[in-house]
Amino acid sequence: xxxxxxxxxxxxxxxxxxxxxxxxxxxxxxxxxxxxxxxxxxxxxxxxxxxxxxxxxxxxxxxxxxxxxxxxxxxxxxxxxxxxxxxxxxxxxxxxxxxxxxxxxxxxxxxxxxxxxxxxxxxxxxxxxxxxxxxxxxxxxxxxxxxxxxxxxxxxxxxxxxxxxxxxxxxxxxxxxxxxxxxxxxxxxxxxxxxxxxxxxxxxxxxxxxxxxxxxxxxxxxxxxxxxxxxxxxxxxxxxxxxxxxxxxxxxxxxxxxxxxxxxxxxxxxxxxxxxxxxxxxxxxxxxxxxxxxxxxxxxxxxxxxxxxxxxxxxxxxxxxxxxxxxxxxxxxxxxxxxxxxxxxxxxxxxxxxxxxxxxxxxxxxxxxxxxxxxxxxxxxxxxxxxxxxxxxxxxxxxxxxxxxxxxxxxxxxxxxxxxxxxxxxxxxxxxxx
Amino acid sequence: xxxxxxxxxxxxxxxxxxxxxxxxxxxxxxxxxxxxxxxxxxxxxxxxxxxxxxxxxxxxxxxxxxxxxxxxxxxxxxxxxxxxxxxxxxxxxxxxxxxxxxxxxxxxxxxxxxxxxxxxxxxxxxxxxxxxxxxxxxxxxxxxxxxxxxxxxxxxxxxxxxxxxxxxxxxxxxxxxxxxxxxxxxxxxxxxxxxxxxxxxxxxxxxxxxxxxxxxxxxxxxxxxxxxxxxxxxxxxxxxxxxxxxxxxxxxxxxxxxxxxxxxxxxxxxxxxxxxxxxxxxxxxxxxxxxxxxxxxxxxxxxxxxxxxxxxxxxxxxxxxxxxxxxxxxxxxxxxxxxxxxxxxxxxxxxxxxxxxxxxxxxxxxxxxxxxxxxxxxxxxxxxxxxxxxxxxxxxxxxxxxxxxxxxxxxxxxxxxxxxxxxxxxxxxxxxxx
Numbered sequence: 074x075x076x077x078x079x080x081x082x083x084x085x086x087x088x089x090x091x092x093x094x095x096x097x098x099x100x101x102x103x104x105x106x107x108x109x110x111x112x113x114x115x116x117x118x119x120x121x122x123x124x125x126x127x128x129x130x131x132x133x134x135x136x137x138x139x140x141x142x143x144x145x146x147x148x149x150x151x152x153x154x155x156x157x158x159x160x161x162x163x164x165x166x167x168x169x170x171x172x173x174x175x176x177x178x179x180x181x182x183x184x185x186x187x188x189x190x191x192x193x194x195x196x197x198x199x200x201x202x203x204x205x206x207x208x209x210x211x212x213x214x215x216x217x218x219x220x221x222x223x224x225x226x227x228x229x230x231x232x233x234x235x236x237x238x239x240x241x242x243x244x245x246x247x248x249x250x251x252x253x254x255x256x257x258x259x260x261x262x263x264x265x266x267x268x269x270x271x272x273x274x275x276x277x278x279x280x281x282x283x284x285x286x287x288x289x290x291x292x293x294x295x296x297x298x299x300x301x302x303x304x305x306x307x308x309x310x311x312x313x314x315x316x317x318x319x320x321x322x323x324x325x326x327x328x329x330x331x332x333x334x335x336x337x338x339x340x341x342x343x344x345x346x347x348x349x350x351x352x353x354x355x356x357x358x359x360x361x362x363x364x365x366x367x368x369x370x371x372x373x374x375x376x377x378x379x380x381x382x383x384x385x386x387x388x389x390x391x392x393x394x395x396x397x398x399x400x401x402x403x404x405x406x407x408x409x410x411x412x413x414x415x416x417x418x419x420x421x422x423x424x425x426x427x428x429x430x431x432x433x434x435x436x437x438x439x440x441x442x443x444x445x446x447x448x449x450x451x452x453x454x455x456x457x458x459x460x461x462x463x464x465x466x467x468x469x470x471x472x473x474x475x476x477x478x479x480x481x482x483x484x485x486x487x488x489x490x491x492x493x494x495x496x497x498x499x500x501x502x503x504x505x506x507x
Numbered sequence: 508x509x510x511x512x513x514x515x516x517x518x519x520x521x522x523x524x525x526x527x528x529x530x531x532x533x534x535x536x537x538x539x540x541x542x543x544x545x546x547x548x549x550x551x552x553x554x555x556x557x558x559x560x561x562x563x564x565x566x567x568x569x570x571x572x573x574x575x576x577x578x579x580x581x582x583x584x585x586x587x588x589x590x591x592x593x594x595x596x597x598x599x600x601x602x603x604x605x606x607x608x609x610x611x612x613x614x615x616x617x618x619x620x621x622x623x624x625x626x627x628x629x630x631x632x633x634x635x636x637x638x639x640x641x642x643x644x645x646x647x648x649x650x651x652x653x654x655x656x657x658x659x660x661x662x663x664x665x666x667x668x669x670x671x672x673x674x675x676x677x678x679x680x681x682x683x684x685x686x687x688x689x690x691x692x693x694x695x696x697x698x699x700x701x702x703x704x705x706x707x708x709x710x711x712x713x714x715x716x717x718x719x720x721x722x723x724x725x726x727x728x729x730x731x732x733x734x735x736x737x738x739x740x741x742x743x744x745x746x747x748x749x750x751x752x753x754x755x756x757x758x759x760x761x762x763x764x765x766x767x768x769x770x771x772x773x774x775x776x777x778x779x780x781x782x783x784x785x786x787x788x789x790x791x792x793x794x795x796x797x798x799x800x801x802x803x804x805x806x807x808x809x810x811x812x813x814x815x816x817x818x819x820x821x822x823x824x825x826x827x828x829x830x831x832x833x834x835x836x837x838x839x840x841x842x843x844x845x846x847x848x849x850x851x852x853x854x855x856x857x858x859x860x861x862x863x864x865x866x867x868x869x870x871x872x873x874x875x876x877x878x879x880x881x882x883x884x885x886x887x888x889x890x891x892x893x894x895x896x897x898x899x900x901x902x903x904x905x906x907x908x909x910x911x912x913x914x915x916x917x918x919x920x921x922x923x924x925x926x927x928x929x930x931x932x933x934x935x936x937x938x939x940x941x
Binding site: 154156157159160161163164167170171174175180182184188189190192193195197198208211212213244280281299301302306323324327328330331333334335361365366367371395413416417418419420421422423424425426427428429430431432433434435436437438439440443444446448449450451452453454456458462463464465466467468469470471473474477478479480481483484485487488489490491492493494495496497499500 | 597598623626715757761799800847862872897907912917928931
């Protein structure tokens, strides 16, 4: 049973503020253990990887090569049902096409004063992609993390995936092939992150590490940050559905449960102006839970973090949505378009009754790696720019330096940085550099 | 005396690898102290701010308002020498014009299948800007951090700056006015970061915090990350000068010293193919040091971290530069243009003999907040995108859902996420949702 908040209630503001700050994750303190693992991999390289892999993944790297061969990937692709392979292909084509539109353009120009300026984008040299093992080993996530790298032109994409007792989900290998992954190594955990960051004899280091993982992986990513770049640390998934009265309660309930089944910490929120719809959705959730394979997870999420917010008027919904800043926002409204410009803080917006969020998880074309835990207030979903960096370019000749130099000298001296001033002055014969 | 590396020497690779991993910062362990300060500000708000401000900044906030008034800014502007005010204006106009070109465009379109897709950019609602007190209180940094926010359309930019014994650098206040800062509060340290992240009675919370600071400020930014966004944690500054024989050694020496005077941890590197130039630059550095006000800092930086790398051919320089991934790269070459495409990892490139890096610090127009400590391998300088976020948009009608839905259902079932499958199937009358 989700909580109910009534926008007209006198205690709404306090209840809503408390709701916003509810923590949905227990952060395990694994920092010390992770620090030891990283130090060990830095020191002993492949030997340390082999030990940890034997211990945790029950895989002996002295008899199985760490690196997955092209032939193994070929064989995995044969093992994937053709319907799934076809669906992956549909997804890959759409994701690549959408992301291609995000490719930034260089901007090199000369301004009115004659100064050359520019922004030049280049792909990162090498990127690591962590893929979890077990049930959270999602081929869709491989596409979402690796295809933007391909579009960006990253020359080397290194995937690591733990092979629990030797097994890797064949669909994950198929997705890696489709997405142009260049190397695959069967290692996981903090040790895999350490190998990507610092390198071993088998794995050359990368410059940035992407992809989701458990508490050890997240802690390892935080610890190697600086040595390499990392993507965001993703939290449990969220959906906020804004629905008017003309919705089928079963459709809305299905969307709320699609989030809830991810994780006990996932959050599903319905905002509506119709108390009858709210009641009907709640009943539909309970009914659908009875036949859901992951009912235990979904029920726990809905009970602990689910919410129905009743508003007197849907005009109040955007302000609430902007404060919640959900990863996914569905607008199940007759005139959804009118509300789009008012939603500022959201990872992704799904428009109308026929765009369930799940389409965005797989085949819409946009990325499913999106900001969680209210971080849509200040960050964006994964995209091509995350696999590139911008270098600025400046070019002056003697004339431009004569025009601009005195202002630079004045500011340098105002800031007490005389060597800065001299570096300009000496070129203009304005000052003695000693 | 900087170290010398000779590219032709047999031990070059080992020496260069060691050079690359040299740490130039001692990270003070202030985490626990900072954790207490943040908890205290969250609990006691303005009262805690007042206590810390009295203790560390020697400023009594019971007799002086925490918030700087518009009249105080007016008075500060009167106190700034007109030459400095004019130079700030030159810088502000150029920085704003350059950054305006970085404004992203929304991309909303319908694909061949009829699916509506889009990327929509919006400014962050509120941004905090930390400005250090004392000698590191740089008006140029205020322009560089606040003007991209103005260009992005951030409606609320909140500056915090410690007023040591009540004093704030008037040029900092003048720069804040020029850059459209909306609020200024005279607080600093970890307590100011806590106030920006969590809010107090006087300061409403922001969504992202930018700007440099000491070890306490850096630790506080790391700790509040997640609750708010943060920019990069900047390290000591760096310059890499690639110079051919036809350079005035005094010019190159001046550029090396302009970096070195920033911080004992700053790093200045010269790569050249001319041993005579290398010797002459080294002598010029020593000569110029004798008359430099910040000679002690510059000497310490040059001695501990400065380097001259002699190459047999400047064609080797780009590979070294890409491995060093310096914040600033100067190309003091006859044909600098030819080398630009080969430099992939650099915060900013300065082209030709008349573009000293200092121009980029102040008046070039590009941002001087750039990636340090080799992070140009995976990150970019500060820009307008850092003050915005992208929301993706997806829109399907019944026909598009019928076309794309089956692939989504297939992938959801392959991933064991039945509620995901049902959220699509129920809209297509393909499946029972219970």
